[in-house]
Amino acid sequence: MIKPLGDRVVIKVSEGDMKTASGIVLPDTAKEKPQKGEVVAVGSGKVLDNGQKVAPEVKVGDKIIFSKYAGTDIKVDGTDYLIVRESDILAIA
Amino acid sequence: MIKPLGDRVVIKVSEGDMKTASGIVLPDTAKEKPQKGEVVAVGSGKVLDNGQKVAPEVKVGDKIIFSKYAGTDIKVDGTDYLIVRESDILAIA
Amino acid sequence: MIKPLGDRVVIKVSEGDMKTASGIVLPDTAKEKPQKGEVVAVGSGKVLDNGQKVAPEVKVGDKIIFSKYAGTDIKVDGTDYLIVRESDILAIA
Amino acid sequence: MIKPLGDRVVIKVSEGDMKTASGIVLPDTAKEKPQKGEVVAVGSGKVLDNGQKVAPEVKVGDKIIFSKYAGTDIKVDGTDYLIVRESDILAIA
Amino acid sequence: MIKPLGDRVVIKVSEGDMKTASGIVLPDTAKEKPQKGEVVAVGSGKVLDNGQKVAPEVKVGDKIIFSKYAGTDIKVDGTDYLIVRESDILAIA
Amino acid sequence: MIKPLGDRVVIKVSEGDMKTASGIVLPDTAKEKPQKGEVVAVGSGKVLDNGQKVAPEVKVGDKIIFSKYAGTDIKVDGTDYLIVRESDILAIA
Amino acid sequence: MIKPLGDRVVIKVSEGDMKTASGIVLPDTAKEKPQKGEVVAVGSGKVLDNGQKVAPEVKVGDKIIFSKYAGTDIKVDGTDYLIVRESDILAIA
Incomplete structure (x- = not known):
């Protein structure tokens, strides 16, 4: 898998509902609705000003x-x- | 329940009036009116520049x-x- | 009374003139005029970057x-x- | 006098010329012209990020x-x- | 090769698909699509506020x-x- | 002379060319051209975040x-x- | 030569191609094209927040x-x- 830089994360987007330990998580149909997915790669993290x-x-x-x-x-x-x-x-579902 | 990231908070929005220890808290009907709710999940907090x-x-x-x-x-x-x-x-009501 | 978060403050807005130790404080009628009020609740304060x-x-x-x-x-x-x-x-009047 | 908060200052605006130790200070008539006045109250100062x-x-x-x-x-x-x-x-005149 | 300053990087842009250890990486055809390339020079890095x-x-x-x-x-x-x-x-592919 | 505050500086603007140790310094006639002058008063300096x-x-x-x-x-x-x-x-000319 | 302040640099702009140790460096003809030049004076540097x-x-x-x-x-x-x-x-060419 590709390696994201900094605070970036690679996601495989989920098309349908998502069954998780929290239950069935379904983004609302509002126009500002979020999306669901699964993390497949994580960068090494954000560098702070210090x-x-x-x-x-x-x-x-x-x-x-x-x-x-x-x-x-x-x-x-x-x-x-x-x-x-x-x-x-x-959030993590 | 899902686990919000960083300084995020998950809220169950209240539809009607909200009776609390402070009394009946009712958002005004002004166009910039706030909403009421109950916290159901809290992230681990915001990371400061230090x-x-x-x-x-x-x-x-x-x-x-x-x-x-x-x-x-x-x-x-x-x-x-x-x-x-x-x-x-x-505010906390 | 509700408890404001962070650097927030709850105010009871004053309608008329406001007699204080400083005298009668009257916001000007200019279009950018300020308002008067009395503090009824104070948050715990702003968190700095440190x-x-x-x-x-x-x-x-x-x-x-x-x-x-x-x-x-x-x-x-x-x-x-x-x-x-x-x-x-x-300002405090 | 009212007590300004933070880095705020209360000024009594001067209408005409202003004779000071620096001489007669007269804002130019350019469209971005400054104004003159006298400080009547000073806040406790600005709080830095530290x-x-x-x-x-x-x-x-x-x-x-x-x-x-x-x-x-x-x-x-x-x-x-x-x-x-x-x-x-x-500037201080 | 020229020497980029600060956090700048010089890239040779790839025209076609890009075969890497991650497989064949192909930017999507969406309108905000990313591009592929190979790093040919790297600056000495970003200077933080400290x-x-x-x-x-x-x-x-x-x-x-x-x-x-x-x-x-x-x-x-x-x-x-x-x-x-x-x-x-x-990301690094 | 008036005393500028913070990182402010008072300048006497020069109308014509300016002969200095660097030679005759003449702002270009481009539309974003700079101006020349002589410093007549300097503030105590800018206060950093620390x-x-x-x-x-x-x-x-x-x-x-x-x-x-x-x-x-x-x-x-x-x-x-x-x-x-x-x-x-x-720049200083 | 004039002395630039802070992180400023004085440049003599090059009109034609620029032969350097890196080879012939020629800015592309794209509309956001960069320019070439030679540094003739350098300021004392940028002051950080610390x-x-x-x-x-x-x-x-x-x-x-x-x-x-x-x-x-x-x-x-x-x-x-x-x-x-x-x-x-x-970049330095």
Whole structure:
């Protein structure tokens, strides 16, 4: 898998509902609705102004909810992925 | 329940009036009116520029007032929730 | 009374003139005119980038002048209040 | 006199020329012209990101030049004043 | 090769698909699609507010994905290159 | 002379060419052209976020080049001056 | 030569191609194309928020590539120069 830089995260977007330990998580149909997916790669973290690197809160395999309009689409070996910043991830489901 | 990231908070929005220890709290009908709700999940807190993590002021079960236009709608097991940043929460009622 | 978060302050807005130790304080009728009120609740203070919490300069009972367009209206037990950030408060009268 | 908060300063605006130790200081008639006045109250100073409070450079009684469009008008016991931030004050005359 | 300053990186843009250890990486055809390339020169790194210099995560020879609209075109000895900031690089392929 | 605050500098604007140790310095006639002048008063310096005050690089008597659209016009004892921030000064001629 | 302030650099713009150790460096003809030049004077460096001064990466005599729309034109003894911030310099050729 590709290796995202800094605080970036690679996500495999989920099309349908997402069954997780929290139950069935379904983004609302409101126009600002979030999306669901699974983390497939995580960057080494954001560098703070004091030079300290902050480890990401998410890890590979986490089911997540993220902002709908975030990120950049990419295709690897025919599969679609999305690269977002960790700050675009709202919650772990 | 889903686990919000960083300084995010998951809220169950209240439809009617909200009776609290402060009395009956009713958002005004002005166009910039806030909303009421109850905290159902809290992130681990915001990371400051010096790497320090700030614990949220709110906790699960708090009745709160928050900015009307804040946050992202989400549905878990058929129930509607809202994910906001803690800075969008105005007060504990 | 509700408990404002961070650097927020709850104000009871004054309708008429405001007699204080400073004399009769009357906002000018210019279009950018400030408003008068009394502090009824104060948050725990703003968290700085170094993690330090700054105690608010105002306290409950202070008569204050604040920016006209600041804040969010709220009603508690039938009484109108305004929630503002302390930086929107210009002076103690 | 009212007590300004933070880095705010209360000014009594001067209408005509201003004779000072520097000579007769007269704002130019250009469209971005500054204004003259006298400091009548000074806040406790601006709080920096490291929590340090910076004492204002101006003191009560100083004749000053300030940005024309700065500040908020206020009336105390029938006299007009202006509340500005110290950063809106250009020079001591 | 020219020496980029600060956190800048010189890239040789790839025209077709890019075979890497991650597989065949193909930017999606969406309108915000990223681009592929190979790093040919790396600056000494970004200087933080505390004076510390952050070493770049990418090195010469890395196959990378970067934001489509980033950077400045340049031609050296007849070959086209692109100068971008490291923050415009999304991932190492 | 008036005393500028913070990182401000008072300049006497030069109308014609300016002969200096560097030779005859003449701002170009391009539309974003700079202006020439002589420093007549200097503030105590800018206060950084850590509370440290940075001594200005310019001193009274320096011939300088500054941004054309910078600053505020002022007249003292019938003479025109300009108050600018030191960051608006490009070079010492 | 004039002495630029802070992180500013004085450049003699090159009109034609630029032969350097890197080869013939020719800015592309794209509309956002950079420009070439030679450094003729360097400021003492940028002051960081912690009061530390960062020495410039470029020195007098360096052949450089810089952003096309950066800087201010100036004429000294009949010769045209450009004053830019070091952050507008992309690379040393």
